[in-house]
Amino acid sequence: MPSSQLSDFVESFWMIKNTSDKDHETVGLPDGRLDIIFSYAPNESFNAMLMGLGTEPGPHAIPAKMVMFAVSFKLLAIEYLLAIKVASLLNAVLQLPDGFWGVTKDDLNDFESFCEKLSAKMTSLIKPDIDTRKQKLFDLIYSSNGSLMVKELSQRVFWSSRQINRYFNEHFGLSLKAYCTILRFKASLHYIKRGQLFPDLDFADQTHFIKEVKKFSGSVPKELFKNPNDRFILLSAMPKK
Template identity: 40%
Template sequence: MTYYQHTSNDFLKQYIRCFWWLDNDSSKNLNYTILPDGFFDIIVRFDNYKYQSTVLTGLYTKEVEVVISPNHQLFGIQFKLPAVEYVFYESIAPLLNSQKKLSDAFWNLNSFNFSENVATIDSLSSIISQEVDKENNLDHRKLHLFKLLSQTKGNESVSYFADKLFWSSRQINRYFNKMFGLSLKSYCNILRCSASYKDIKKGDLFSNQNYYDRSHFNKEIKKYTNHTPKKLSDNENDRFLQISVIPNE
Protein backbone atom coordinates (compact mmCIF):
# COMPACT_ATOMS: atom_id res chain seq x y z
CA MET A 1 0.00 0.00 0.00
CA THR A 2 1.20 3.48 -0.90
CA TYR A 3 -0.14 6.40 1.11
CA TYR A 4 0.92 10.02 1.33
CA GLN A 5 -0.43 13.42 2.34
CA HIS A 6 0.22 16.85 0.90
CA THR A 7 -0.55 20.03 2.84
CA SER A 8 -2.56 22.83 1.27
CA ASN A 9 -1.21 26.23 0.33
CA ASP A 10 -1.41 29.12 2.80
CA PHE A 11 -4.61 30.59 1.36
CA LEU A 12 -6.54 27.31 1.68
CA LYS A 13 -5.18 26.22 5.06
CA GLN A 14 -8.26 27.40 6.94
CA TYR A 15 -10.43 25.25 4.62
CA ILE A 16 -8.31 22.19 3.78
CA ARG A 17 -6.36 19.97 6.16
CA CYS A 18 -4.62 17.99 3.43
CA PHE A 19 -4.75 16.24 0.07
CA TRP A 20 -4.13 12.50 0.27
CA TRP A 21 -3.54 9.52 -1.98
CA LEU A 22 -3.91 5.80 -1.29
CA ASP A 23 -2.89 3.14 -3.79
CA ASN A 24 -3.48 -0.57 -3.22
CA ASP A 25 -0.55 -1.79 -5.29
CA SER A 26 -0.73 -5.22 -3.63
CA SER A 27 -2.42 -8.37 -4.89
CA LYS A 28 -4.96 -8.63 -2.08
CA ASN A 29 -7.81 -6.67 -0.55
CA LEU A 30 -6.87 -4.05 2.02
CA ASN A 31 -9.21 -3.82 5.00
CA TYR A 32 -9.22 -0.56 6.92
CA THR A 33 -11.15 1.04 9.73
CA ILE A 34 -11.61 4.79 9.38
CA LEU A 35 -11.94 6.52 12.74
CA PRO A 36 -13.83 9.77 13.51
CA ASP A 37 -11.49 12.75 13.25
CA GLY A 38 -13.62 15.88 12.85
CA PHE A 39 -13.04 16.39 9.12
CA PHE A 40 -14.99 15.60 5.95
CA ASP A 41 -13.71 14.57 2.53
CA ILE A 42 -14.12 14.52 -1.18
CA ILE A 43 -12.96 11.07 -2.31
CA VAL A 44 -12.17 10.19 -5.93
CA ARG A 45 -12.09 6.48 -6.75
CA PHE A 46 -10.05 4.80 -9.48
CA ASP A 47 -9.69 1.31 -10.89
CA ASN A 48 -6.16 0.79 -12.18
CA TYR A 49 -5.83 4.60 -12.45
CA LYS A 50 -9.01 4.87 -14.47
CA TYR A 51 -11.55 7.29 -12.97
CA GLN A 52 -14.65 5.66 -11.46
CA SER A 53 -16.57 8.08 -9.22
CA THR A 54 -16.45 11.00 -6.78
CA VAL A 55 -18.21 11.22 -3.41
CA LEU A 56 -18.59 13.84 -0.69
CA THR A 57 -18.68 12.57 2.88
CA GLY A 58 -20.13 14.15 5.98
CA LEU A 59 -18.63 14.04 9.43
CA TYR A 60 -18.37 10.66 11.13
CA THR A 61 -19.26 9.95 14.73
CA LYS A 62 -18.38 6.25 14.52
CA GLU A 63 -15.96 3.91 12.78
CA VAL A 64 -16.30 3.06 9.09
CA GLU A 65 -15.07 -0.21 7.58
CA VAL A 66 -13.64 0.01 4.06
CA VAL A 67 -12.23 -2.56 1.67
CA ILE A 68 -9.88 -1.46 -1.10
CA SER A 69 -9.46 -3.98 -3.90
CA PRO A 70 -6.15 -4.68 -5.66
CA ASN A 71 -5.21 -2.05 -8.25
CA HIS A 72 -7.69 0.43 -6.78
CA GLN A 73 -6.69 3.96 -5.86
CA LEU A 74 -8.27 6.75 -3.83
CA PHE A 75 -7.52 10.46 -4.00
CA GLY A 76 -8.94 12.63 -1.25
CA ILE A 77 -9.29 16.21 -0.16
CA GLN A 78 -9.79 16.47 3.59
CA PHE A 79 -11.73 19.59 4.54
CA LYS A 80 -12.04 21.60 7.73
CA LEU A 81 -15.44 22.83 8.88
CA PRO A 82 -15.20 26.39 7.42
CA ALA A 83 -15.25 24.82 3.94
CA VAL A 84 -18.90 23.87 4.43
CA GLU A 85 -20.05 27.48 4.19
CA TYR A 86 -17.25 29.12 2.25
CA VAL A 87 -16.39 26.47 -0.36
CA PHE A 88 -19.53 24.30 -0.73
CA TYR A 89 -22.20 26.79 0.40
CA GLU A 90 -24.47 24.07 1.75
CA SER A 91 -25.05 22.07 4.90
CA ILE A 92 -23.45 18.64 5.27
CA ALA A 93 -25.81 17.73 8.13
CA PRO A 94 -27.74 15.24 5.92
CA LEU A 95 -24.45 13.42 5.28
CA LEU A 96 -23.66 12.65 8.92
CA ASN A 97 -22.08 9.16 8.93
CA SER A 98 -22.74 8.85 5.19
CA GLN A 99 -21.81 10.21 1.78
CA LYS A 100 -23.30 11.27 -1.53
CA LYS A 101 -22.17 10.83 -5.11
CA LEU A 102 -21.06 13.96 -6.94
CA SER A 103 -21.19 14.65 -10.66
CA ASP A 104 -18.28 13.13 -12.57
CA ALA A 105 -17.45 16.60 -13.84
CA PHE A 106 -17.37 18.15 -10.36
CA TRP A 107 -14.27 20.37 -10.27
CA ASN A 108 -13.16 18.43 -13.39
CA LEU A 109 -12.02 15.62 -11.11
CA ASN A 110 -12.71 13.05 -13.84
CA SER A 111 -10.20 14.67 -16.20
CA PHE A 112 -7.05 15.09 -14.11
CA ASN A 113 -3.96 12.95 -14.50
CA PHE A 114 -3.53 11.77 -10.93
CA SER A 115 -0.16 10.22 -11.67
CA GLU A 116 1.15 13.80 -11.73
CA ASN A 117 0.16 14.46 -8.15
CA VAL A 118 1.84 17.78 -7.39
CA ALA A 119 0.63 19.38 -10.62
CA THR A 120 -2.86 18.01 -10.01
CA ILE A 121 -2.96 19.38 -6.46
CA ASP A 122 -1.82 22.79 -7.72
CA SER A 123 -4.58 22.80 -10.34
CA LEU A 124 -7.21 21.70 -7.84
CA SER A 125 -6.04 24.32 -5.36
CA SER A 126 -6.62 26.96 -8.01
CA ILE A 127 -10.14 25.67 -8.69
CA ILE A 128 -11.03 25.51 -4.98
CA SER A 129 -9.60 28.99 -4.38
CA GLN A 130 -12.00 30.32 -6.99
CA GLU A 131 -14.90 28.70 -5.10
CA VAL A 132 -14.11 30.59 -1.89
CA ASP A 133 -16.35 33.58 -1.23
CA LYS A 134 -14.72 36.45 -3.10
CA GLU A 135 -17.04 39.03 -1.57
CA ASN A 136 -15.23 38.59 1.75
CA ASN A 137 -18.56 37.93 3.47
CA LEU A 138 -16.85 35.80 6.09
CA ASP A 139 -18.39 35.54 9.53
CA HIS A 140 -15.35 36.21 11.68
CA ARG A 141 -17.13 34.99 14.81
CA LYS A 142 -17.52 31.56 13.21
CA LEU A 143 -13.94 31.57 11.97
CA HIS A 144 -12.78 32.46 15.48
CA LEU A 145 -14.80 29.53 16.83
CA PHE A 146 -13.13 27.13 14.39
CA LYS A 147 -9.73 28.53 15.33
CA LEU A 148 -10.44 28.03 19.03
CA LEU A 149 -11.61 24.47 18.38
CA SER A 150 -8.37 23.72 16.57
CA GLN A 151 -6.26 25.29 19.30
CA THR A 152 -8.04 23.57 22.19
CA LYS A 153 -8.54 20.24 20.37
CA GLY A 154 -12.03 20.17 21.85
CA ASN A 155 -10.75 20.31 25.41
CA GLU A 156 -13.17 23.01 26.54
CA SER A 157 -16.86 23.22 27.38
CA VAL A 158 -19.51 24.72 25.13
CA SER A 159 -19.88 27.58 27.62
CA TYR A 160 -16.17 28.35 27.22
CA PHE A 161 -16.62 28.99 23.50
CA ALA A 162 -19.87 30.88 24.08
CA ASP A 163 -18.16 33.23 26.54
CA LYS A 164 -15.18 33.79 24.27
CA LEU A 165 -17.37 34.63 21.29
CA PHE A 166 -20.30 36.41 23.00
CA TRP A 167 -22.50 33.87 21.24
CA SER A 168 -25.02 31.84 23.24
CA SER A 169 -24.54 28.10 23.67
CA ARG A 170 -28.00 27.52 22.24
CA GLN A 171 -27.21 29.49 19.09
CA ILE A 172 -23.89 27.74 18.61
CA ASN A 173 -25.51 24.31 18.95
CA ARG A 174 -28.30 25.31 16.58
CA TYR A 175 -25.67 26.36 14.04
CA PHE A 176 -23.70 23.11 14.44
CA ASN A 177 -26.76 20.90 14.13
CA LYS A 178 -27.97 22.81 11.08
CA MET A 179 -24.65 22.85 9.21
CA PHE A 180 -22.86 19.71 10.40
CA GLY A 181 -25.51 17.43 11.88
CA LEU A 182 -24.28 17.25 15.49
CA SER A 183 -23.93 19.42 18.57
CA LEU A 184 -20.80 21.37 19.41
CA LYS A 185 -20.27 19.16 22.47
CA SER A 186 -20.31 16.03 20.30
CA TYR A 187 -17.90 17.63 17.89
CA CYS A 188 -15.56 18.59 20.73
CA ASN A 189 -15.64 15.00 21.98
CA ILE A 190 -14.63 13.77 18.53
CA LEU A 191 -11.78 16.29 18.31
CA ARG A 192 -10.50 15.25 21.71
CA CYS A 193 -10.76 11.59 20.74
CA SER A 194 -8.87 12.26 17.51
CA ALA A 195 -6.18 14.22 19.34
CA SER A 196 -5.59 11.11 21.47
CA TYR A 197 -4.66 8.90 18.51
CA LYS A 198 -1.08 10.16 18.58
CA ASP A 199 -0.73 9.19 22.25
CA ILE A 200 -2.41 5.84 21.63
CA LYS A 201 0.01 5.03 18.81
CA LYS A 202 2.90 5.61 21.23
CA GLY A 203 1.30 3.16 23.66
CA ASP A 204 0.09 5.83 26.06
CA LEU A 205 -3.23 4.33 27.10
CA PHE A 206 -4.27 7.33 29.16
CA SER A 207 -4.12 10.35 26.86
CA ASN A 208 -3.24 13.85 28.12
CA GLN A 209 -6.41 15.29 26.51
CA ASN A 210 -8.01 16.22 29.86
CA TYR A 211 -10.10 13.10 30.41
CA TYR A 212 -11.27 12.73 34.00
CA ASP A 213 -9.58 9.39 34.53
CA ARG A 214 -8.60 6.22 32.68
CA SER A 215 -12.15 4.83 32.87
CA HIS A 216 -13.58 7.96 31.26
CA PHE A 217 -10.86 7.89 28.59
CA ASN A 218 -11.57 4.25 27.74
CA LYS A 219 -15.33 4.88 27.62
CA GLU A 220 -15.07 7.92 25.33
CA ILE A 221 -12.60 6.30 22.94
CA LYS A 222 -14.75 3.19 22.65
CA LYS A 223 -17.90 5.32 22.18
CA TYR A 224 -16.53 6.92 19.00
CA THR A 225 -14.26 4.18 17.64
CA ASN A 226 -15.97 1.01 18.94
CA HIS A 227 -12.55 -0.12 20.22
CA THR A 228 -10.54 0.22 23.41
CA PRO A 229 -7.35 2.30 23.42
CA LYS A 230 -5.39 -0.96 23.80
CA LYS A 231 -6.98 -2.40 20.65
CA LEU A 232 -6.22 0.79 18.73
CA SER A 233 -2.64 0.81 20.02
CA ASP A 234 -2.06 -2.79 18.92
CA ASN A 235 -3.34 -1.79 15.44
CA GLU A 236 -3.16 -5.31 14.12
CA ASN A 237 -2.36 -5.43 10.38
CA ASP A 238 -2.30 -1.60 10.33
CA ARG A 239 -6.07 -1.76 10.36
CA PHE A 240 -6.73 1.70 11.82
CA LEU A 241 -5.75 4.06 9.05
CA GLN A 242 -5.48 7.32 11.01
CA ILE A 243 -3.22 5.66 13.56
CA SER A 244 -1.13 3.93 10.90
CA VAL A 245 -0.34 7.17 9.05
CA ILE A 246 0.71 9.16 12.14
CA PRO A 247 4.48 9.70 11.75
CA ASN A 248 6.72 7.82 14.18
CA GLU A 249 8.62 10.12 16.51
Protein backbone atom coordinates in the same frame (compact mmCIF):
# COMPACT_ATOMS: atom_id res chain seq x y z
CA MET B 1 -0.16 21.34 3.06
CA PRO B 2 -2.85 23.83 2.00
CA SER B 3 -1.87 27.40 1.13
CA SER B 4 -2.44 30.24 3.59
CA GLN B 5 -5.55 31.27 1.62
CA LEU B 6 -7.06 27.83 2.23
CA SER B 7 -5.85 27.22 5.78
CA ASP B 8 -9.23 28.07 7.35
CA PHE B 9 -11.00 25.59 5.08
CA VAL B 10 -8.66 22.74 4.13
CA GLU B 11 -6.96 20.46 6.62
CA SER B 12 -4.88 18.37 4.24
CA PHE B 13 -4.44 16.58 0.94
CA TRP B 14 -3.75 12.86 1.00
CA MET B 15 -3.55 9.77 -1.15
CA ILE B 16 -3.82 5.99 -0.81
CA LYS B 17 -2.67 3.36 -3.25
CA ASN B 18 -3.39 -0.31 -2.70
CA THR B 19 -0.68 -1.86 -4.83
CA SER B 20 -1.56 -5.44 -3.87
CA ASP B 21 -3.84 -7.86 -5.70
CA LYS B 22 -6.09 -8.18 -2.66
CA ASP B 23 -8.63 -5.87 -1.07
CA HIS B 24 -7.40 -4.23 2.13
CA GLU B 25 -9.95 -4.39 4.96
CA THR B 26 -9.86 -1.36 7.25
CA VAL B 27 -11.87 0.41 9.93
CA GLY B 28 -12.72 4.06 9.40
CA LEU B 29 -12.53 6.20 12.54
CA PRO B 30 -14.28 9.53 13.23
CA ASP B 31 -11.84 12.40 12.71
CA GLY B 32 -13.95 15.56 12.49
CA ARG B 33 -13.28 16.05 8.78
CA LEU B 34 -15.25 15.90 5.57
CA ASP B 35 -13.46 14.36 2.62
CA ILE B 36 -13.83 14.66 -1.12
CA ILE B 37 -12.28 11.55 -2.62
CA PHE B 38 -11.46 10.83 -6.25
CA SER B 39 -10.65 7.19 -7.02
CA TYR B 40 -10.45 4.41 -9.55
CA ALA B 41 -9.58 0.70 -9.65
CA PRO B 42 -9.36 -1.94 -12.39
CA ASN B 43 -12.90 -3.15 -11.70
CA GLU B 44 -14.33 0.26 -10.79
CA SER B 45 -14.77 3.37 -12.92
CA PHE B 46 -13.44 6.79 -11.97
CA ASN B 47 -15.47 8.09 -9.05
CA ALA B 48 -15.87 11.27 -6.97
CA MET B 49 -17.64 11.31 -3.61
CA LEU B 50 -18.09 13.42 -0.51
CA MET B 51 -17.76 11.57 2.79
CA GLY B 52 -19.77 13.24 5.54
CA LEU B 53 -18.76 13.57 9.16
CA GLY B 54 -18.33 10.27 10.97
CA THR B 55 -19.55 9.72 14.52
CA GLU B 56 -18.90 5.97 14.76
CA PRO B 57 -16.41 3.40 13.45
CA GLY B 58 -17.21 1.66 10.20
CA PRO B 59 -15.66 -1.07 8.06
CA HIS B 60 -14.17 -0.09 4.72
CA ALA B 61 -12.48 -2.06 1.98
CA ILE B 62 -9.84 -0.57 -0.28
CA PRO B 63 -10.08 -2.63 -3.48
CA ALA B 64 -7.01 -4.17 -5.06
CA LYS B 65 -5.00 -1.74 -7.20
CA MET B 66 -7.19 1.18 -6.13
CA VAL B 67 -5.81 4.72 -6.36
CA MET B 68 -7.38 7.42 -4.16
CA PHE B 69 -6.53 11.13 -4.10
CA ALA B 70 -8.42 13.27 -1.61
CA VAL B 71 -8.78 16.56 0.18
CA SER B 72 -9.99 16.85 3.80
CA PHE B 73 -11.97 19.88 4.93
CA LYS B 74 -12.47 21.83 8.11
CA LEU B 75 -16.07 22.71 8.91
CA LEU B 76 -15.84 26.36 7.85
CA ALA B 77 -15.49 25.11 4.27
CA ILE B 78 -19.07 23.82 4.25
CA GLU B 79 -20.55 27.30 4.32
CA TYR B 80 -17.85 29.37 2.66
CA LEU B 81 -16.30 27.09 0.03
CA LEU B 82 -18.30 23.96 -0.75
CA ALA B 83 -21.84 25.32 -0.44
CA ILE B 84 -23.10 21.75 0.08
CA LYS B 85 -25.57 20.80 2.82
CA VAL B 86 -24.07 18.04 4.96
CA ALA B 87 -26.31 17.86 8.04
CA SER B 88 -27.96 14.74 6.59
CA LEU B 89 -24.63 13.13 5.74
CA LEU B 90 -23.54 11.87 9.17
CA ASN B 91 -21.85 8.50 8.56
CA ALA B 92 -22.94 8.72 4.92
CA VAL B 93 -21.54 9.35 1.45
CA LEU B 94 -22.74 11.67 -1.33
CA GLN B 95 -21.94 10.73 -4.91
CA LEU B 96 -20.63 13.77 -6.76
CA PRO B 97 -21.47 14.47 -10.41
CA ASP B 98 -19.18 13.49 -13.28
CA GLY B 99 -16.59 16.17 -13.95
CA PHE B 100 -16.79 17.60 -10.44
CA TRP B 101 -14.25 20.44 -10.18
CA GLY B 102 -12.89 19.37 -13.58
CA VAL B 103 -10.97 16.44 -12.07
CA THR B 104 -10.42 13.41 -14.31
CA LYS B 105 -8.77 10.02 -13.94
CA ASP B 106 -5.60 11.44 -15.52
CA ASP B 107 -5.27 13.88 -12.61
CA LEU B 108 -4.63 10.91 -10.33
CA ASN B 109 -1.27 10.22 -11.97
CA ASP B 110 0.60 13.02 -10.17
CA PHE B 111 -0.23 13.96 -6.59
CA GLU B 112 1.56 17.32 -6.61
CA SER B 113 -0.23 18.44 -9.77
CA PHE B 114 -3.53 17.23 -8.29
CA CYS B 115 -2.98 19.39 -5.19
CA GLU B 116 -2.11 22.42 -7.29
CA LYS B 117 -5.18 22.00 -9.50
CA LEU B 118 -7.57 21.62 -6.55
CA SER B 119 -5.94 24.47 -4.64
CA ALA B 120 -6.53 26.84 -7.55
CA LYS B 121 -10.13 25.66 -7.90
CA MET B 122 -10.93 25.93 -4.21
CA THR B 123 -9.32 29.35 -3.88
CA SER B 124 -11.64 30.59 -6.63
CA LEU B 125 -14.68 29.28 -4.73
CA ILE B 126 -14.05 31.01 -1.38
CA LYS B 127 -16.95 33.31 -0.52
CA PRO B 128 -16.27 36.84 0.77
CA ASP B 129 -17.39 38.37 4.06
CA ILE B 130 -16.65 35.44 6.36
CA ASP B 131 -18.26 35.79 9.79
CA THR B 132 -15.34 36.57 12.11
CA ARG B 133 -17.12 34.92 15.06
CA LYS B 134 -17.22 31.63 13.18
CA GLN B 135 -13.62 32.03 12.07
CA LYS B 136 -12.45 32.60 15.65
CA LEU B 137 -14.68 29.81 16.97
CA PHE B 138 -13.13 27.24 14.66
CA ASP B 139 -9.61 28.53 15.37
CA LEU B 140 -10.23 27.87 19.07
CA ILE B 141 -11.85 24.48 18.47
CA TYR B 142 -9.01 23.16 16.30
CA SER B 143 -6.12 24.69 18.25
CA SER B 144 -7.45 23.15 21.48
CA ASN B 145 -8.24 19.76 19.88
CA GLY B 146 -11.81 20.12 21.10
CA SER B 147 -10.82 20.36 24.76
CA LEU B 148 -12.48 23.73 25.53
CA MET B 149 -15.94 23.72 27.07
CA VAL B 150 -18.86 25.09 25.07
CA LYS B 151 -19.41 27.82 27.66
CA GLU B 152 -15.82 29.02 27.35
CA LEU B 153 -15.95 29.00 23.56
CA SER B 154 -19.18 30.98 23.67
CA GLN B 155 -17.70 33.60 25.96
CA ARG B 156 -14.51 33.98 23.94
CA VAL B 157 -16.28 34.55 20.61
CA PHE B 158 -19.20 36.58 22.04
CA TRP B 159 -21.80 34.21 20.58
CA SER B 160 -24.43 32.46 22.72
CA SER B 161 -24.17 28.71 23.28
CA ARG B 162 -27.73 28.26 22.04
CA GLN B 163 -27.01 30.06 18.77
CA ILE B 164 -23.76 28.13 18.27
CA ASN B 165 -25.51 24.80 18.77
CA ARG B 166 -28.31 25.80 16.41
CA TYR B 167 -25.68 26.67 13.81
CA PHE B 168 -23.89 23.33 14.30
CA ASN B 169 -27.04 21.24 14.15
CA GLU B 170 -28.42 23.02 11.08
CA HIS B 171 -25.16 23.01 9.12
CA PHE B 172 -23.36 19.87 10.32
CA GLY B 173 -25.96 17.61 11.89
CA LEU B 174 -24.52 17.46 15.41
CA SER B 175 -23.93 19.68 18.44
CA LEU B 176 -20.74 21.60 19.15
CA LYS B 177 -20.06 19.40 22.19
CA ALA B 178 -20.42 16.23 20.10
CA TYR B 179 -18.04 17.61 17.50
CA CYS B 180 -15.45 18.61 20.10
CA THR B 181 -15.61 15.11 21.59
CA ILE B 182 -14.71 13.66 18.18
CA LEU B 183 -11.74 16.04 17.85
CA ARG B 184 -10.50 15.08 21.31
CA PHE B 185 -10.73 11.40 20.36
CA LYS B 186 -8.74 12.06 17.20
CA ALA B 187 -6.07 13.92 19.19
CA SER B 188 -5.81 10.96 21.59
CA LEU B 189 -4.78 8.70 18.69
CA HIS B 190 -1.41 10.46 18.48
CA TYR B 191 -0.73 9.47 22.11
CA ILE B 192 -2.00 5.94 21.60
CA LYS B 193 0.27 5.41 18.59
CA ARG B 194 3.25 6.26 20.81
CA GLY B 195 2.07 3.77 23.42
CA GLN B 196 0.81 6.42 25.85
CA LEU B 197 -2.54 4.91 26.74
CA PHE B 198 -3.82 7.70 28.99
CA PRO B 199 -3.27 11.01 27.20
CA ASP B 200 -3.39 14.39 28.92
CA LEU B 201 -6.53 15.69 27.20
CA ASP B 202 -8.79 16.58 30.15
CA PHE B 203 -10.46 13.18 30.42
CA ALA B 204 -11.96 12.71 33.87
CA ASP B 205 -10.07 9.46 34.46
CA GLN B 206 -8.73 6.46 32.57
CA THR B 207 -12.10 4.69 32.64
CA HIS B 208 -13.69 7.67 30.92
CA PHE B 209 -10.87 7.73 28.37
CA ILE B 210 -11.23 4.02 27.55
CA LYS B 211 -15.00 4.42 27.22
CA GLU B 212 -14.62 7.31 24.77
CA VAL B 213 -12.02 5.48 22.69
CA LYS B 214 -14.17 2.36 22.47
CA LYS B 215 -17.21 4.44 21.52
CA PHE B 216 -15.46 5.96 18.50
CA SER B 217 -13.23 3.06 17.46
CA GLY B 218 -14.96 -0.10 18.66
CA SER B 219 -11.71 -1.10 20.38
CA VAL B 220 -9.84 -0.40 23.60
CA PRO B 221 -6.61 1.67 23.49
CA LYS B 222 -4.33 -1.38 23.74
CA GLU B 223 -5.85 -2.91 20.62
CA LEU B 224 -5.56 0.38 18.76
CA PHE B 225 -1.88 0.60 19.71
CA LYS B 226 -1.21 -2.84 18.24
CA ASN B 227 -3.11 -1.94 15.05
CA PRO B 228 -2.77 -5.38 13.44
CA ASN B 229 -2.39 -5.37 9.64
CA ASP B 230 -2.82 -1.58 9.61
CA ARG B 231 -6.49 -2.19 10.28
CA PHE B 232 -7.12 1.32 11.60
CA ILE B 233 -6.07 3.37 8.62
CA LEU B 234 -6.31 6.78 10.31
CA LEU B 235 -3.98 5.58 13.06
CA SER B 236 -1.55 4.15 10.50
CA ALA B 237 -1.34 7.49 8.72
CA MET B 238 -0.30 9.39 11.84
CA PRO B 239 3.38 10.06 12.56
CA LYS B 240 4.82 8.53 15.72
CA LYS B 241 6.32 11.81 16.92
